[in-house]
Amino acid sequence: MSEEKKILEMIEKGQITAEEGMELLQALRDVDIEQEEVLIEEYKPPVQKREFKFLRIKVTTEKGETKVNVNIPIKLIKAIGGILPQANNLIPEDVKSQMNQKGINLGSIDLNKIINALESGELEDTVLVDVETYDEEDGKTQVKIYVE
Numbered sequence: 001m002s003e004e005k006k007i008l009e010m011i012e013k014g015q016i017t018a019e020e021g022m023e024l025l026q027a028l029r030d031v032d033i034e035q036e037e038v039l040i041e042e043y044k045p046p047v048q049k050r051e052f053k054f055l056r057i058k059v060t061t062e063k064g065e066t067k068v069n070v071n072i073p074i075k076l077i078k079a080i081g082g083i084l085p086q087a088n089n090l091i092p093e094d095v096k097s098q099m100n101q102k103g104i105n106l107g108s109i110d111l112n113k114i115i116n117a118l119e120s121g122e123l124e125d126t127v128l129v130d131v132e133t134y135d136e137e138d139g140k141t142q143v144k145i146y147v148e
Contacts, residue, residue, distance in 0.1 A: 003028055049121035052147040055128075062139035074147070078115050118147060 004025060011021040052074050059068035091099075099105065117123055129145035 050123075050126075051121055052118050052123075052126075054148050055118075056144075056146055056148060058144050059141060060144075061141050065138070067138070067141070068143075074115075074118055077118070123147065 007016075007021050007024045007028075010016045011018055016024070055072045055074060055077055057068060057070040057072070058066065060066050126148065127144065127146045129143065131143040133141045133143070135141065
């Protein structure tokens with residue numbers, strides 16, 4: 001039996017007044033609305049899992065010219081993942097210094113974290129890097145790194 005029906009029966013039997021019944025009914029509605037709002041806030045739609053096969057790097061100019069088009073299989077990235085930290089040790093110190101001055105530090109890249117995100121298939125945004133630059137020769141150039 002629903003709560004509303006119980007309240008109406010209590011009024012009918014004289015156990016509570018009509019005014020008290022109205023207050024109880026309103027309290028029930030308020031609780032239902034609060035519970036509904038909580039459920040709506042807590043609800044997270046399931047993330048659609050995707051199987052990514054390639055990491056793609058594209059550099060295109062404003063004129064539509066493709067300067068760079070690289071497609072790297074995700075499986076290759078997984079294989080390289082264990083090697084990258086050691087590869088950083090092979091870079092000469094003067095080159096590392098120049099890279100650090102430009103804000104590039106390969107040692108700070110956690111490739112395993114990237115691989116785990118790709119393997120999970122739960123990336124919301126498949127575009128990892130999207131940069132636009134400008135030079136006089138090519139005009140606006142876009143560098144885009146994404147997975148498919």
